[in-house]
Amino acid sequence: MNWVQIVVLGLLLGGVYAMMASGLTLLFGVMRVVNLAHAAFILVAAFITYVLFENLALDPMVSLVITMPLMFGLGVMLYLLLFPRLEESPRYVEMTVLLTFGLALIVEGLLTFIFTGIFRSVRPEYASTSIRIGDIFIPTSQLYASLISFALLICLWLLLRFTKTGTAIRATMQNRAAAQIVGVNVRRVSALAFGIGMALAGAAGSLLSFMFPFFPGRHWQWIALLLALIVLGGMGSIKGAVVGALLLAVASAFVTSLAGPTWSPITFYLTLFLILMIRPEGLFGTKVRL
Amino acid sequence: MALLEVESVVAGYGAGPDILTGLTLNIDEGTSYCIVGPNGAGKSTLLRTVAGFLKPRAGEVRFDGVTMNGSRPDQMLAAGVCYVPQDASLFPMMTVRENLAMGGYLIDDRALLRERMDMVYETFPILAERSGQNAGTLSGGEQQMVTLGRALMIEPKVVMIDEPSLGLAPMIADQIFEKIRGFSDLGITVVLVEQNAVKGLEAVDWGFVLDLGSMEFEGPADGILADPRIRELYLGKALTRRER
Numbered sequence: 001m002n003w004v005q006i007v008v009l010g011l012l013l014g015g016v017y018a019m020m021a022s023g024l025t026l027l028f029g030v031m032r033v034v035n036l037a038h039a040a041f042i043l044v045a046a047f048i049t050y051v052l053f054e055n056l057a058l059d060p061m062v063s064l065v066i067t068m069p070l071m072f073g074l075g076v077m078l079y080l081l082l083f084p085r086l087e088e089s090p091r092y093v094e095m096t097v098l099l100t101f102g103l104a105l106i107v108e109g110l111l112t113f114i115f116t117g118i119f120r121s122v123r124p125e126y127a128s129t130s131i132r133i134g135d136i137f138i139p140t141s142q143l144y145a146s147l148i149s150f151a152l153l154i155c156l157w158l159l160l161r162f163t164k165t166g167t168a169i170r171a172t173m174q175n176r177a178a179a180q181i182v183g184v185n186v187r188r189v190s191a192l193a194f195g196i197g198m199a200l201a202g203a204a205g206s207l208l209s210f211m212f213p214f215f216p217g218r219h220w221q222w223i224a225l226l227l228a229l230i231v232l233g234g235m236g237s238i239k240g241a242v243v244g245a246l247l248l249a250v251a252s253a254f255v256t257s258l259a260g261p262t263w264s265p266i267t268f269y270l271t272l273f274l275i276l277m278i279r280p281e282g283l284f285g286t287k288v289r290l
Numbered sequence: 291m292a293l294l295e296v297e298s299v300v301a302g303y304g305a306g307p308d309i310l311t312g313l314t315l316n317i318d319e320g321t322s323y324c325i326v327g328p329n330g331a332g333k334s335t336l337l338r339t340v341a342g343f344l345k346p347r348a349g350e351v352r353f354d355g356v357t358m359n360g361s362r363p364d365q366m367l368a369a370g371v372c373y374v375p376q377d378a379s380l381f382p383m384m385t386v387r388e389n390l391a392m393g394g395y396l397i398d399d400r401a402l403l404r405e406r407m408d409m410v411y412e413t414f415p416i417l418a419e420r421s422g423q424n425a426g427t428l429s430g431g432e433q434q435m436v437t438l439g440r441a442l443m444i445e446p447k448v449v450m451i452d453e454p455s456l457g458l459a460p461m462i463a464d465q466i467f468e469k470i471r472g473f474s475d476l477g478i479t480v481v482l483v484e485q486n487a488v489k490g491l492e493a494v495d496w497g498f499v500l501d502l503g504s505m506e507f508e509g510p511a512d513g514i515l516a517d518p519r520i521r522e523l524y525l526g527k528a529l530t531r532r533e534r
Contacts, residue, residue: 090304164395171381171392178379180343181372182440183364183396286382 014249015146023200029173029236039222045205075198111216234285292316299349311503327500341373370447382426393443431462
């Protein structure tokens with residue numbers, strides 16, 4: 001295997017990781033909530049995609065237009081139902097960790113109840129083909145997933161950079177109190193951010209469904225990986241999440257090809273460990289006190 | 291009728307004790323005020339309660355005759371009450387220009403925003419020089435000017451400023467007070483909270499002396515400054531340290 005091939009594969013996978021992580025880090029930035037249920041909701045979208053594919057033969061990439069708005073709505077609803085009452089609590093951070101942990105357990109339980117614990121996968125035609133450019137082979141599924149992820153990341157960037165709502169979200173991320181002072185309704189912004197984060201989780205679920213086999217308990221592995229990515233990039237920094245995801249995905253691709261796939265997960269945890277020791281605020285993060 | 295009326299307000303944090311214990315005061319349009327008093331008197335708590343960050347446990351806050359109890363901060367701002375908290379509350383990763391633009395978040399008219407921004411740059415020429423710089427990289431005095439300039443963007447009826455001189459060198463603090471005095475000329479009613487009682491009272495028309503969450507005394511600012519009894523009782527430490 002040549003190293004260009006490894007880098008390309010790493011970057012493709014990194015693009016998908018980046019989108020998964022950006023939703024999580026956005027939520028942390030706006031609300032100071034580490035949503036431990038993020039990956040569980042990614043799985044919800046993956047199972048919805050699976051049902052749509054099995055019953056209606058709907059292409060998983062097309063099912064994005066269903067999973068994204070659906071998860072957006074679910075996110076806004078969950079936020080309004082669960083979070084405002086915690087805001088007054090002096091133990092806000094602890095409460096939200098427990099709350100999202102509980103959410104993850106509930107979602108996993110429901111999914112297991114409905115779909116049982118066996119592995120599922122969505123197999124459209126492009127899941128088993130690949131494209132050859134020179135000496136490099138690119139799995140078609142990863143190429144598609146990566147392109148869609150980058151497109152969505154660009155949409156997110158445009159939204160945050162150039163719309164009034166986006167400006168309000170960025171302002172709330174930088175200084176929640178100051179945002180309130182200039183008249184931002186931070187509760188509305190938080191609900192929106194939760195919705196956007198969940199919509200990105202929805203997109204990620206649809207894309208993952210044809211890249212990896214999945215079962216309801218799988219989300220613990222994903223959330224661990226995502227946490228490593230956003231801690232590396234700096235909690236609450238979307239730029240950091242993207243850079244962290246690309247770096248770690250490439251690194252893990254190298255580890256896989258040099259030492260075997262068994263060692264690939266250790267890349268993430270070892271990096272997480274080192275980052276926390278050397279630069280706990282991450283690559284692009286700022287020191288925050290909770 | 292006063293512009294802003296605070297009537298028998300009781301307020302405190304979380305499950306903690308009452309910080310304001312039935313405070314009553316009136317703010318008239320066009321007059322400037324300074325609230326002084328020892329630490330823990332409830333000066334900042336009063337501002338936070340009026341700004342909508344803290345809900346009063348009892349009593350009433352009225353603005354323009356309308357009861358505002360339980361209004362959110364954005365609703366108070368829309369009504370015309372702007373709050374400038376103690377710690378320069380900026381968006382550190384945004385430029386000075388973007389910070390000022392955020393001050394006009396509730397304004398949709400772009401031409402009006404540009405006009406206001408020019409006015410702010412006129413009032414604070416240093417901000418025009420720094421307009422492209424990230425707010426987080428400015429000095430303490432400059433950051434304070436950004437928060438004051440940002441408050442001007444919305445042209446509030448009342449601006450409540452908490453400890454504008456906190457952590458600033460005396461010369462810089464003097465400049466800030468000079469700017470605050472200028473707010474009154476723009477037709478904005480200023481309510482100041484200041485630990486440095488002399489500097490604060492010198493900058494305004496009327497003084498409130500708070501102690502233990504209620505009003506101890508109020509009167510013309512120069513009268514308070516001249517009254518040796520009040521100075522000794524309530525402004526004691528702040529004054530003697532300075533005069534020594």
